[in-house]
Amino acid sequence: MQIVRRMLMVLAGALLIAAGDPAPVVPPASTSIRIWPHGAPGSAARAGEPEIARDYWVRNIHDPTLIAFPAPARRNSGAALVILPGGAHKFLVWENEGTKVAAALNRMGVSAFVLKYRLAKEEGSPYSVAGESADDVRRAIRWVRGNAARYGIDPSRVGLMGFSAGGELVTLVADNPTPTGRPATDALDRLSARPDFQVLVFPGPAGQPATAVKSAPPAFIVAGSRDECCAAPSVALYEQLRRAGVSAELHLFADAGHAFNLDETDRLSVLHWPDRLHDWLVDGGWLDARRPQAAAAQ
DSSP: OHHHHHHHHHHHHHHTTSSSOOSOOOOOOOEEEESSTTOOTTOGGGTTOOOEEETTEEEOOSSOEEEEEOOOTTTOOSEEEEEEOOSTTTSEETIIIIIHHHHHHHHTTEEEEEEEOOOSSSTTOOOOIIIIIHHHHHHHHHHHHHTGGGGTOOTTSEEEEEETHHHHHHHHHHSSOOOOSOOOSSGGGGSOOOOSEEEEESOOSTTOSOSSGGGOOOEEEEEETTOTTTHHHHHHHHHHHHHTTOOEEEEEETTOOSOOTTTOOSOHHHHTHHHHHHHHHHHTTTTOTTOOHHHHTO
16 A cells, blocks of 8 residues: 555655646756845844855845746746745745745746745844835836836736735735835836735734735635644635625645645645645636736736
8 A cells, every 4th residue: 555655645746836837846057036126124233144044944035036937938838927935924934835846836837936034023123024025026017017117018907816825925915905105216107016816824813804805816726724823714715705806716725734835745635735835727728818908907
């Protein structure tokens, strides 16, 4: 039975992402972009501090950057996702909730941009989740829209994807109002910061109940049924969206806990959650270059 189980796991890994390519999920070549070229507002006092990276995490971020993973030209669908790794707002789970996810999305034909956003809950942080962290997310969406042509991206098919704490930021930005009255720092700040679709992976409770849910973009939500942190927020957000008439899909996997990511599980159903995401992206027309812009804005 052990041998059979291992063989099934190997087979499942080969089929992961439903892209028809058995190659392993490895990060492609990438480039780093400063999203605030003149310095992030509110970070001047700590702008010169270096980031700290150990093993799988990154923290002490005061100059937020996007790491670009363009979809290969032969697969490029024109869709893009800004990825927000989790880490309880104390650090970023950089590989398993960032670069590996970008590689998987590239195999679907989606260009990915992993965001290093400012962290509100690491020791000594002067930032807040709903303030500077969310501002970085909005700026990242605007940057991708403003530079869409460089990557063969349709600016009406720019989504937002977050894991755990990153999922909280998705909710704050996608399902709640954009702050008003802030002066634009440049032309990018005049672009829309609202994602066209949202992907929430075991999201936390911040931003709920959402206060702009009627205008929220379509949502894909996935979590484990035994996730003490994030199962309930996933269900609550789904119910809010459903009642508001927003297109939403929820997958709550039996007996799964928190942070199963792409491959950190021995449950075959959970291992295939990216396949369900791929199905949802296809069914919603997000990978279709012929998708009308009016439909993408709904």
